Amino acid sequence: MEFTCKSFQNRSYKIYLERDVLEQLDSILQSHQLTGSIFVVSDQTVFRIHGKKLLKHLKNYTVYPIIVPPGEPSKSLKNWNKIQDTLSDKGADRRSVVIAFGGGVIGDLAGFAASTYMRGLAFIQIPTTLLSQSDSSIGAKVAVNHTKAKNLIGSFYQPRFVLTDPSLLTTLPKREFAAGLGEAIKYGVIADLELFETLYENMEMITARNHGLLTRLLTRCIAIKIKVVEEDERETGLRKILNFGHTIGHALEQATNFSRLRHGEAVAWGMLAAGWLAVERRMWDTGEFEKLKSILFRAGCLFPMGKLNPKKVFDALKHDKKKTGDTLNFILPERTGKVTIVSDIKKEEVAKALRFIFQLKPPKLRSAK
Ligand SMILES: NC(=O)c1ccc[n+]([C@@H]2O[C@H](COP(=O)([O-])OP(=O)(O)OC[C@H]3O[C@@H](n4cnc5c(N)ncnc54)[C@H](O)[C@@H]3O)[C@@H](O)[C@H]2O)c1
Ligand SMILES: [Zn+2]
Known part of the structure; x- marks a missing residue:
């Protein structure tokens, strides 16, 4: 193709x-x-x-x-x-x-x-x-x-x-494959309800690297990424939606010195935090958020973060290039397959979202490798 x-x-x-x-x-x-x-x-x-x-x-x-x-x-x-x-x-x-x-x-x-x-x-x-x-x-x-x-x-x-x-x-080691799924799941939430449903229905076959499903997944992700970057290669607008999960994701990567979490894992945690924020703001349906949680757990991309100092995460957020003034920009789902930029997210809301992801206990799905 x-x-x-x-x-x-x-x-x-x-x-x-x-x-x-x-x-x-x-x-x-x-x-x-x-x-x-x-x-x-x-x-x-x-x-x-x-x-x-x-x-x-x-x-x-x-x-x-x-x-x-x-x-x-x-x-x-x-x-x-x-x-x-x-x-x-x-x-x-x-x-x-x-x-x-x-x-x-x-x-x-x-x-x-x-x-x-x-x-x-x-x-x-x-x-x-x-x-x-x-x-x-x-x-x-x-x-x-x-x-x-x-x-x-x-x-x-x-x-x-x-x-x-x-x-x-x-x-590809199991952990790297799962981390890659983190970023692929993002495409379902930001632009493709059908992909999201496919992930929800078939996650076990995808993690088993079923060839047909994997090709379908790659085809959809590539097509969406092309569509978004063709419209806004320089990230002045639409391309920002690709940053769903990345505001907190990048901060988690930095707070763990780029060594504990893979990028896709940090994004997976970041998507959970952003999804939680969207539900708190009554922007997104709780049932859809629970589905996202299920997909991420079953994909195996929520690798344990270990003990993390929330202050370190906040300090890392300060360096986030998408920050404007005292509030933070977040990409949040309005419905599955459609996200929007919200630019007035307050520090306290972020603190709550962080508390939410810090207390989640991912099941032991696989070894560290
Ligand atoms: N440019 C962009 O638009 C963009 C978008 C998303 C992510 N990124 C960046 O991508 C990076 C993460 O990429 P990644 O997850 O591919 O990590 P990676 O490049 O570190 O690869 C992960 C690990 O898998 C191993 N590996 C790679 N291919 C393998 C194979 N076929 N078989 C066995 N082992 C293999 C590598 O040796 C490495 O240890 C981050 O730095 C992130 O910022 C960039
Ligand atoms: Zn990324």
């Missing part, structure tokens, strides 16, 4: 979604007239498991792998620097291509590095996690983290194309 994400200034790009589409990499590169040296940015885990397979399809090119440790701390200026160093040491030129081969961390890091070297090298996304296939590889946002806040240093940079091969997900 092929999707096109329209972008301004001739920067539209295709998303190729198909099982084993990785095998077509060489011919797709050629069809895009990309023939220069290739810099593959990946993390140690992904490259250990899938690196050989990737390189097999790149044997007609000069390839330089740039490998970083797995995990959120790798989305750093230090690694951005490492990539720039390798690009210049190996003589990258305007014909060179940067391939991100990994999850959202690698996509964001490699994309930002590609966007800055010689004012922009050709960039390709080959996402390998559920989160990156359903969400982060589309939409052109690339960034690294700063100690003060997530994604603080970044740009908008479109890939030449995205190669989405669901067969890469078979090796």
Whole structure:
């Protein structure tokens, strides 16, 4: 299946979604007239498991792998620097291509590095996690983290194309798969009642990675993400709805030093808090909120937060880029499949929502790995 994400200034790009589409990499590169040296940015885990397979399809090119440790701390200026160093040491030129081969961390890091070297090298996304296939590889946002806040240093940079091969997900650890579901569930709440119902009815088959359901899920998430970013790539309005669950989610990630919770898990907790706020404000139906809670529990994406100091979470909220004045912006559901921006959420309301999620006890659904 092929999707096109329209972008301004001739920067539209295709998303190729198909099982084993990785095998077509060489011919797709050629069809895009990309023939220069290739810099593959990946993390140690992904490259250990899938690196050989990737390189097999790149044997007609000069390839330089740039490998970083797995995990959120790798989305750093230090690694951005490492990539720039390798690009210049190996003589990258305007014909060179940067391939991100990994999850959202690698996509964001490699994309930002590609966007800055010689004012922009050709960039390709080959996402390998559920989160990156359903969400982060589309939409052109690339960034690294700063100690003060997530994604603080970044740009908008479109890939030449995205190669989405669901067969890469078979090796994804259970916890990472569940975290990816967190972000995918978001699409149901913000834009697609039918997807929400599918998740509610079939969560057990989805967590068992049923191929048909997984493809359906990816298709819907990709289509929604394209629709939203086509309308508002630079996030001046509509794109903000993609931040459902992210105000508190980002604060939880930061308050736990980006190490305890995966991004999708933090977003899952953030969606629960936002959903609770919407019910408190009588904006959203309690029954629908209970359904969301059930979906998130059964998906296994509510990983225990551990002991958390609410003050630390509040301090982290202060750095949230979406804050205006003394109140906070939240994306809240009006009904399932439709959210709206609410900009007068008070600190006390947030404190209550935090208390609500802090006292929830997720069932032990799986081991930590
Ligand atoms: N740019 C955007 O629009 C956007 C949107 C959402 C999230 N994000 C960012 O994405 C990041 C999270 O991405 P993520 O959840 O993909 O995390 P990740 O990139 O850290 O990958 C998660 C883990 O899974 C491992 N892994 C990846 N693919 C694998 C595979 N096929 N088999 C086995 N192991 C595999 C990795 O080594 C890593 O340990 C966050 O930094 C978040 O801010 C960006
Ligand atoms: Zn996110």
